[in-house]
Amino acid sequence: MWLPLLGLFTGFLIGQILNLSFPLDYAKYFSVALLAALDSIFGGIKGVLKDTYDGSILISSFFFNTLLAGTLAYLGDRIGVDLYYAAIFAFGVRIFQNLAIIRRLLLEKYRGHRSPKPDGEEEESL
Secondary structure, eight states: OHHHHHHHHHHHHHHHHHOOOOOGGGHHHHHHHHHHHHHHHHHHHHHHHTTOOOHHHHHHHHHHHHHHHHHHHHHHHHHTOOTHHHHHHHHHHHHHHHHHHHHHHHHHHHHTSOOOOOTTOOOOOO
């Protein structure tokens, strides 16, 4: 689980050190690329927590999703339709779903895989 977090932290540090700025014309492309990258990172973290992590799936989804989102934004600009909204919506929903699953898995791990008791039933203390 530490590898995706390390990559996210390293990328953040590099971005802070280099202090790059993008022209405003590329804001749409950068925003969908960032969302695609975050979706892949959170999907990787979810995979680690569920013991289904596969590095090749993480890398391929990272590049494929970023390319697809950028292509949608570019084609939308060419035909005069804001198609990047579709990518923003899709990746936004997936990010929140992945975060909800990650939160649930971490809570289950923290609680020691105990399932909650139905109302009225208390655990016996020794």
